[in-house]
Amino acid sequence: MNLPLYLDRALFVGLPYAAISVCLIVSLQRYGWRMFTYSSLSSQLLENRTHFWAMVPFHYGILAVLLGHLIGFSVPRAVLAWNGRPLRLYVLEAAALSFGVLALIGLAALINRRLTNAKMRAVTSAMDWLTFALLLFQAASGVYVAVFTPWGSTWYAAVVVPYLWSLFGLNPDAGVVTQLPLAAQLHIVNAFILIGLFPFTRLVHILVVPNPYLWRRPQIVRWYGSR
Numbered sequence: 102m103n104l105p106l107y108l109d110r111a112l113f114v115g116l117p118y119a120a121i122s123v124c125l126i127v128s129l130q131r132y133g134w135r136m137f138t139y140s141s142l143s144s145q146l147l148e149n150r151t152h153f154w155a156m157v158p159f160h161y162g163i164l165a166v167l168l169g170h171l172i173g174f175s176v177p178r179a180v181l182a183w184n185g186r187p188l189r190l191y192v193l194e195a196a197a198l199s200f201g202v203l204a205l206i207g208l209a210a211l212i213n214r215r216l217t218n219a220k221m222r223a224v225t226s227a228m229d230w231l232t233f234a235l236l237l238f239q240a241a242s243g244v245y246v247a248v249f250t251p252w253g254s255t256w257y258a259a260v261v262v263p264y265l266w267s268l269f270g271l272n273p274d275a276g277v278v279t280q281l282p283l284a285a286q287l288h289i290v291n292a293f294i295l296i297g298l299f300p301f302t303r304l305v306h307i308l309v310v311p312n313p314y315l316w317r318r319p320q321i322v323r324w325y326g327s328r
């Protein structure tokens with residue numbers, strides 16, 4: 102879909118650089134100043150009936166999908182070569198779609214758990230709701246794109262990855278990405294919004310894996326004031 106040039110530049114060049122800068126700077130600052138807020142703020146003690154069936158599918162799904170994006174980003178030529186045979190392309194697409202649907206179902210269950218349980222609602226902040234809304238849009242638009250704009254693994258490697266590398270090379274070229282269907286463009290823009298908000302949310306727990314719990318001495322953490 103064609104947008105005015107200034108909007109393309111703002112969304113596909115300005116936004117990514119702003120989001121990545123905020124993400125890096127605030128993540129480091131938060132780690133340095135408020136290290137113990139780096140937590141997923143587990144809610145298992147408050148509600149443990151639906152916890153497993155929401156949390157586990159969501160995490161398996163999202164981690165597999167993110168790994169797929171990372172592989173495509175790192176070795177796009179190998180992905181294109183793999184997809185050169187139709188059967189291998191179908192297997193890859195079916196696997197990616199399955200994990201995307203798994204993440205989406207798990208996420209819907211996580212949101213439902215927070216909406217329907219009074220204790221969970223009480224510990225859910227405005228930032229949590231915003232995070233869930235953005236994650237839901239990200240997962241739903243990803244599944245939509247996978248179903249209605251086929252062979253995403255190929256056009257991701259051929260079109261989106263060169264754009265991402267152009268950003269990292271400080272020579273941004275959003276040209277072809279701005280010609281993608283609207284759903285794919287929204288999926289990309291929402292991803293950058295999530296990256297920019299990342300250090301302000303509970304998603305920071307992703308950065309503290311593997312966790313030093315495994316080797317450090319036990320310690321007691323007391324919360325006081327706002328987290």
Ligand code: HEM
Nearest residue numbers: 141142143144145156160163164167211215304306307310
């Ligand atoms: C190796 C990577 C990861 C590990 C080990 C991990 C671990 C965890 C743990 C232990 C919890 C708390 C569960 C509880 O309530 O007891 C959690 C919650 C959560 N994780 Fe992760 N996570 C990982 C990656 C991710 C990723 C990639 C995302 C999303 C992009 C994500 C999103 C969330 C969200 C939104 C919650 C809160 C769910 C809720 O309480 O309703 N995690 N994670």
